Amino acid sequence: MIGVEGLSVHFNAGCAVRDAQFAIAPGDRVGVVGESGCGKSVLALSLMGMLPETARMSGSLKIDGVEMAGSDEAAWRNLRARRLAMIFQEPMSALNPLRRVGETVMEPMRVHLGLSRADARRKALALFEETGIPEPEQRFRQFPHELSGGQRQRVLIALALACDPDVLIADEPTTALDANVALRIITLLVELSKRRNMALLFISHDLEAVRRATTRVMIMYGGDIVEQAPTQSLLVAPAHPYARGLLATRPRFRPARQRDLRLPTIPGAVPPLKDLPIGCRFSGRCPVELAHCREQAPPRRTQGSGTVACHHTGEVLAGHARPIEKAFV
Known part of the structure; x- marks a missing residue:
């Protein structure tokens, strides 16, 4: 349609x-x-x-x-x-x-x-x-x-x-x-x-x-569709660092000893249009940013049952899952 x-x-x-x-x-x-x-x-x-x-x-x-x-x-x-x-x-x-x-x-x-x-x-x-x-x-x-x-x-x-x-x-x-x-x-x-x-x-x-x-x-981030996937699979195992950051900031039940901890946040803010990087729009806020991320637009590749636009390969993103989530604190 x-x-x-x-x-x-x-x-x-x-x-x-x-x-x-x-x-x-x-x-x-x-x-x-x-x-x-x-x-x-x-x-x-x-x-x-x-x-x-x-x-x-x-x-x-x-x-x-x-x-x-x-x-x-x-x-x-x-x-x-x-x-x-x-x-x-x-x-x-x-x-x-x-x-x-x-x-x-x-x-x-x-x-x-x-x-x-x-x-x-x-x-x-x-x-x-x-x-x-x-x-x-x-x-x-x-x-x-x-x-x-x-x-x-x-x-x-x-x-x-x-x-x-x-x-x-x-x-x-x-x-x-x-x-x-x-x-x-x-x-x-x-x-x-x-x-x-x-x-x-x-x-x-x-x-x-x-x-x-x-x-x-x-x-979406900075005008780019950085990841597409079936809803359930994305919410369980997001691939893009920005998608992982969004999920990490969700309020959720915590044990009593952890309830005084602040919710995780993604550092910084979405830049205005005139200041967006020409490469990956998430560069500057990404915890696993590479040297060339700011200058080169990321390729869009198949990741599981969806697609993701990131300079990291799917294997690297999967291996970085825990560090990425822990970075947004």
């Missing part, structure tokens, strides 16, 4: 996504993980054809075999809502505060599908029921500020499903929600993906949410 080869996104300040390669088929559930500033949202916007005018996209982006890189707005408009839909990060800012939520959900049905107002209303109410919004008739007439955070997020999901898309991109859909509501939203997204055979691209900082929501994960 979606095939990406050598996709890069450039801004005046630098390259926000570099040489991305992946494919998404119907029913796939793919996670995208990385720190803020690693290019996750830029990658999502490029798949939607919603990059800002200052962005320059190169490489190949095919949807159903049709090359969309360089396509005009009219071509993208025909795909959005019907084939591709996106749930944005903050529901309070994504919804129009001056419109009742029912009207908001009806709008794409009337614009893209040509439904009458009565038919659009019936379908919107059905979507409210499908996404678990209580008392749909009452919520339909309410404004965003009258709903809870979880209800607003479900309205955004209903809005994204309005035209029955084949691919749903969820950009940090649980960020502003408490743990119980977030779990229900993740469960809902998985059920919708399975029931509709709809591909799901799930962007999150939360590794536990990614574990529950996806079957495959892409780890």
Whole structure:
């Protein structure tokens, strides 16, 4: 359905996504993980054809075999809502505060599908029921500020499903929600993906949410996809030093004698675009960095059931597993 080869996104300040390669088929559930500033949202916007005018996209982006890189707005408009839909990060800012939520959900049905107002209303109410919004008739007439955070997020999901898309991109859909509501939203997204055979691209900082929501994960750092693998195998045995660093920083149960220890951290921060190294983007923070890492982009090689972009060979990475994890303290 979606095939990406050598996709890069450039801004005046630098390259926000570099040489991305992946494919998404119907029913796939793919996670995208990385720190803020690693290019996750830029990658999502490029798949939607919603990059800002200052962005320059190169490489190949095919949807159903049709090359969309360089396509005009009219071509993208025909795909959005019907084939591709996106749930944005903050529901309070994504919804129009001056419109009742029912009207908001009806709008794409009337614009893209040509439904009458009565038919659009019936379908919107059905979507409210499908996404678990209580008392749909009452919520339909309410404004965003009258709903809870979880209800607003479900309205955004209903809005994204309005035209029955084949691919749903969820950009940090649980960020502003408490743990119980977030779990229900993740469960809902998985059920919708399975029931509709709809591909799901799930962007999150939360590794536990990614574990529950996806079957495959892409780890991004500094605009590079540094590792791709099935979710369970990556969370058990990550290969790239950055992926190992992320997993090492997860809160987890510790014996009583260790509970006063601080959580491990990855030293430093993601550099701004203009300061990213031309070689491995993780150089400068990597505990097993080689002399040439900063100057040469790492090769992408097969590692187990996935791929990893690192100058170290798979054997060396496997041998360094414990030192890498212990380095992030």
